[in-house]
Each structure stands twice: as C-alpha cells, then as structure tokens.
Amino acid sequence: xxGSASVSTTGGGRTSRASPRLGGGSTPNTAPLTPKQLxxxxxxxxxxxxxxxxxxxxxxxxxxLLLYSHYTSTKVRGVSLRPSVDGKMSPVGPPIVIPDxxxxxxxxxxxxGHTAPFYSNIQQVAESQAxxxxxxxxVPAFYRQEEAYGGADYKPTxxxxxxxxxxxxxxxxxxxxxxxxxxxQMTQNTCHKYAQCLNYKNEVIFLPFNASGRFYSAARxxxxxxxxxxxxxxxxxxxxxxxxxxxxxxxMPRVPCSFTGVLRLEKMQKESIILACTMNYEADATLFEIExxxxxxxxxxxDPLLPRTPIFLKSISYCEDEADGWRRQIKVTHHVxxxxxxxxxxxxxxxxxxxxxxxxxxxxxxxxxxTKIYGRxxxxxxxxxxxxxKESQDRKH
Numbered sequence: 228x229x230g231s232a233s234v235s236t237t238g239g240g241r242t243s244r245a246s247p248r249l250g251g252g253s254t255p256n257t258a259p260l261t262p263k264q265l266x267x268x269x270x271x272x273x274x275x276x277x278x279x280x281x282x283x284x285x286x287x288x289x290x291x292l293l294l295y296s297h298y299t300s301t302k303v304r305g306v307s308l309r310p311s312v313d314g315k316m317s318p319v320g321p322p323i324v325i326p327d328x329x330x331x332x333x334x335x336x337x338x339x340g341h342t343a344p345f346y347s348n349i350q351q352v353a354e355s356q357a358x359x360x361x362x363x364x365x366v367p368a369f370y371r372q373e374e375a376y377g378g379a380d381y382k383p384t385x386x387x388x389x390x391x392x393x394x395x396x397x398x399x400x401x402x403x404x405x406x407x408x409x410x411x412q413m414t415q416n417t418c419h420k421y422a423q424c425l426n427y428k429n430e431v432i433f434l435p436f437n438a439s440g441r442f443y444s445a446a447r448x449x450x451x452x453x454x455x456x457x458x459x460x461x462x463x464x465x466x467x468x469x470x471x472x473x474x475x476x477x478x479m480p481r482v483p484c485s486f487t488g489v490l491r492l493e494k495m496q497k498e499s500i501i502l503a504c505t506m507n508y509e510a511d512a513t514l515f516e517i518e519x520x521x522x523x524x525x526x527x528x529x530d531p532l533l534p535r536t537p538i539f540l541k542s543i544s545y546c547e548d549e550a551d552g553w554r555r556q557i558k559v560t561h562h563v564x565x566x567x568x569x570x571x572x573x574x575x576x577x578x579x580x581x582x583x584x585x586x587x588x589x590x591x592x593x594x595x596x597x598t599k600i601y602g603r604x605x606x607x608x609x610x611x612x613x614x615x616x617k618e619s620q621d622r623k624h
Contacts, residue, residue, distance in 0.1 A: 259524035278524040293504040295546040301327040305492040320485030322560040331477015332456040350436035363441035392424040484559045
C-alpha cells in the first residue's frame with residue numbers, strides 16, 4: 228500500500244476537559260501539508276487538523292489532533308478464515324493488520340488441517356526434552372528460597388499463561404518431608420519429580436510433573452517445523468507468505484470483526500508512520516496511525532498557548548503511557564478516502580484479553596491436535612485450572 232491512515236480506539240482512555248475553542252476556535256495560519264512535508268518542517272509533538280472528504284470511524288475532524296511521534300512499522304496484513312458451505316476455508320470479516328512486535332504466539336496450519344500438538348502435563352514436556360515451551364494456562368510451580376541459617380526452602384508460586392520457559396532438566400525430591408508446609412498437596416505421595424526451568428527473569432523454578440494444562444514447544448529463531456508455535460517476527464523471517472496460522476495464545480481485537488483465531492497472513496510491508504491521538508474532552512481518547520507517504524493533508528495549529536493547555540498536556544501523557552502497547556496490537560482495517568479521492572486503508576482496534584482457542588476456533592476445521600480435549604478431558608482441564616486458582620486465593624488469605 229502506497230499510503231494509508233489507521234485508527235484504533237484505546238478503550239478506557241482518559242477523558243479530558245478543555246475550552247471549546249480547542250475544537251474549532253483556533254484558526255490555523257499555515258497552509259495544509261502532507262505528512263512528509265510536515266515532518267521536514269515541524270518537529271513533533273504538535274497539534275494539527277486532518278483534512279479528509281470522509282470521516283474515519285471514531286474521529287471528529289473538526290477538532291485538532293495530537294501528532295505525537297514518527298517511527299517505522301513492519302506489519303503483516305491478513306484476514307480471518309472460516310469454513311464455508313463446501314468445507315473450504317473462506318475469508319470472513321474485514322482485513323486485519325498484525326505488527327511484527329505483537330507478543331502473541333501462533334501455530335502453523337497445514338493444508339490438511341494439522342497444527343502444532345500440545346502436551347497436557349509437565350511430565351510429557353520433560354520427556355519430550357523440548358528446549359523452550361509455552362504455558363497456555365496458569366501452572367503451579369515452586370522457587371528456591373535461601374534461609375538465613377544456610378539452608379533452603381521451596382515456596383509455591385504460579386507461572387502465568389503466555390510465558391515461555393526453558394527446560395533445564397528433571398529435579399527429584401528424595402526427602403520424605405513436604406516441600407513446603409504451605410503446599411500440602413505437593414508431598415512425596417502425590418509428586419516428587421519436577422521440571423527444572425528458567426523463566427524470563429532467568430530465575431530457576433520447579434514445575435511438578437503432575438501439573439496439567441496445555442504446553443507447546445516454542446520455535447527457535449531458525450525453526451520452520453509445524454510442531455512449534457511462533458511469534459509473528461519469527462514467521463516473517465522464516466516462512467514465505469501467504470501462510471495460514473492459528474492464534475494459540477495472545478491478545479485479540481476487542482472491536483467486532485468476526486475474528487476466528489484462524490488467519491491467512493497475506494503480505495508483509497514496512498511503513499513510515501506518524502502516531503496521532505484525538506484531543507476531545509467528552510469521549511475516550513483514540514490512537515491512530517497516519518502513513519507518511521499518504522496524501523492526507525494536515526494543517527498545524529499555530530496557537531502558542533495550546534501546548535500549555537490541560538488537554539494538550541493530558542494527551543501527551545496519555546501517549547506516553549499507552550502508545551508502546553497500542554503499537555503492538557492487532558488492528559482491524561477499514562477504508563477512508565484521501566483528499567484526492569483515492570481510497571486508503573484505515574484501521575481500528577484494541578486488544579485486551581487472551582484468545583481462547585476452543586472458543587474462537589471454527590468447529591468444523593480439522594485441527595487435529597485440538598480434537599483431543601472433549602468431554603471428560605476438557606472437564607479435567609477446567610477443574611485443574613479452578614484448583615490452581617483456588618490454591619492461589621487460599622495462599623492470599
């Protein structure tokens with residue numbers, strides 16, 4: 228795409244109060260500029276009016292916008308898939324955009340519907356000798372705490388879902404005492420073997436062999452195996468697009484978009500971007516992107532008092548707090564028309580919770596590894612998660 232703007236509501240954004248003159252009372256005294264011209268002449272952040280024949284969703288163009296920062300973004304464009312009447316996978320909903328910095332994990336989907344397998348307990352992970360693995364759900368663990376008298380004790384903790392652990396080896400408790408008086412269920416009668424792992428903080432933790440859940444083998448930088456799960460940055464580097472993937476663990480779009488979790492990634496592109504934010508006081512703030520190579524026109528607001536107003540300062544503060552996280556989100560693409568009547572893509576989205584594969588996977592899609600949890604096994608997985616949650620609550624009391 229040679230030029231575009233993208234927009235995303237931030238949900239729960241701060242509301243700000245300002246004088247009505249901010250909406251239209253300030254009279255710009257400079258000629259409209261393209262994004263590229265503006266960057267050459269004026270340093271960011273500044274306030275400016277955006278000119279477009281059609282209004283992007285969620286934007287009030289009668290008010291000035293905060294142009295906050297400029298950066299280069301690598302994105303993958305794709306679309307959700309759903310089985311059609313003939314059983315083939317067909318696109319559904321609007322196109323989506325996934326930045327390479329998105330932190331969710333994907334499994335490849337082969338032409339016959341196969342995808343990455345998962346292990347249902349830690350013992351299986353240890354026996355597989357996987358170097359790195361993803362925890363799809365919260366899992367109980369222990370960490371070693373040195374005591375003042377020179378000994379050590381093992382305290383309970385929880386590894387949260389979405390974390391990657393490095394498998395170091397197997398630890399076996401040969402003593403007859405309990406590992407921790409606060410965790411009576413972990414005695415030698417129920418479990419005395421543990422997977423010794425490193426977390427993202429390079430801390431050693433121990434996961435009991437009988438801990439259940441979903442655990443996926445995580446891809447290394449050069450892996451191409453369909454048995455692994457991948458970050459978007461790994462897919463871009465090691466796989467040729469288009470490719471079909473399934474979101475195993477990660478944040479999903481909040482706005483309605485027929486998101487299925489099964490996606491066809493179509494192409495990758497780099498864009499030079501201006502990150503902007505609305506400055507209105509009766510609605511939640513909206514973050515959006517304007518491509519530098521687009522032909523949208525911007526008129527800077529030449530009001531020397533504007534940068535000192537509460538609404539401008541709060542908009543700056545909002546961007547400082549939210550911009551980095553927003554840039555990593557999945558966005559949903561719409562369309563808007565530039566001043567020269569050409570149609571350009573425009574995106575709107577927010578991600579705020581983890582995808583549940585069983586809820587968002589199309590039911591008739593033959594993804595073999597997901598067919599193993601039904602009825603009793605699915606109930607056992609749910610009971611295991613409830614047990615971990617209850618134990619965590621009990622420790623807090």
